[in-house]
Amino acid sequence: GENVEQHPSTLSVQEGDSAVIKCTYSDSASNYFPWYKQELGKGPQLIIDIRSNVGEKKDQRIAVTLNKTAKHFSLHITETQPEDSAVYFCASGSYIPTFGRGTSLIVHP
């Protein structure tokens, strides 16, 4: 089955810095790669996604890049703000989803 590795498990940055979270996957048939943000006491919220026919996608301060050859994809957050503090999950798969273990992002004011 699919295996998804997510790094780092914890990321601490200063407000205004950039943050990068990386995921690698094993199933070459995986074709959909979403990123979710989960705040304390809430369910995950989809923040951006990318499909296998696209290499990069941006939405304001958030971007995702995909390298299918190397089987990895990354979340980039620029100009981080304290409200970006949360746990971020990546996911991939071809028929059913496999999630990474999450990255706790802490943005210090």
Next chain:
Amino acid sequence: EAGVTQSPTHLIKTRGQQATLRCSPISGHTSVYWYQQALGLGLQFLLWYDEGEERNRGNFPPRFSGRQFPNYSSELNVNALELEDSALYLCASSLEGGNWGGQPQHFGDGTRLSIL
């Protein structure tokens, strides 16, 4: 637009009991997914229902089961509860889209199941 709603918010049970968790999808969504989120772990896929049918299930024992009703709401049943079943159970819904990635999934805030 109302989001995905789950009930109850918290559920406390003892070992060997049975638990029923409920999920109402976003209006117009026909697919419902269930996930288990144990402390410190990512989301583990449990079950996927679409148009009333179970389409796929994750690597969980048969005591985890569920169903989807004609109005697309769903319930998850866990029988013979064990201590390791303590977790946050999340429900997500999407428009009908076939396999994973057909349509984005929208999550509820979960049911916290605690086994004593």
